[in-house]
Every structure is written in structure tokens, then in C-alpha cells.
Amino acid sequence: MTNTNSTHSSAASGTSSNRTGRCSRSRRPQLSPAQREATDAAQAARIAALHDQIGEQVEALTADPQWRAWGPRTFRTAEP
Numbered sequence: 854m855t856n857t858n859s860t861h862s863s864a865a866s867g868t869s870s871n872r873t874g875r876c877s878r879s880r881r882p883q884l885s886p887a888q889r890e891a892t893d894a895a896q897a898a899r900i901a902a903l904h905d906q907i908g909e910q911v912e913a914l915t916a917d918p919q920w921r922a923w924g925p926r927t928f929r930t931a932e933p
Contacts, residue, residue, distance in 0.1 A: 884892065914920055
């Protein structure tokens with residue numbers, strides 16, 4: 854019992870390991886302001902491209918005659 858307590862007390866005090874509460878493997882590298890700006894610009898470009906792609910797909914879907922025949926019947930507006 855004495856060995857267990859001494860092991861726990863040294864681990865709890867942080868003398869036997871470096872415990873900061875953070876996992877060093879999951880931390881993202883720190884980016885410079887220029888890198889952060891480039892990353893943000895790339896992300897904004899991807900979001901804009903996806904937005905355009907979704908818009909094109911919705912436009913193609915709603916232009917389909919089968920959709921025009923099916924959609925309005927199925928998706929009626931809710932009445933108050």
C-alpha cells in the first residue's frame with residue numbers, strides 16, 4: 854500500500870511525467886499571420902465553390918420537368 858501511495862503522489866505532483874492537460878499530438882502547429890491569411894483565403898474559396906455547386910445543382914433539379922410535376926404537390930407551404 855505504501856508503494857502505491859508514493860507512486861500516485863509523485864505522479865500527481867508532476868515529478869515523474871510532463872502533464873499539462875494537453876495532448877501534444879493533437880495540437881495544430883502555430884501559423885504565421887501570412888500562413889493564417891492564406892489558409893483563410895483558401896477556405897473561403899472552397900466555401901464559395903461549394904456554394905456555387907449547390908446552387909447549380911438546385912437549379913438543375915428544379916428545372917427538371919419531373920421535379921416540377923412532383924415538387925409543388927409534395928412541398929406545400931404551411932398554413933398559419
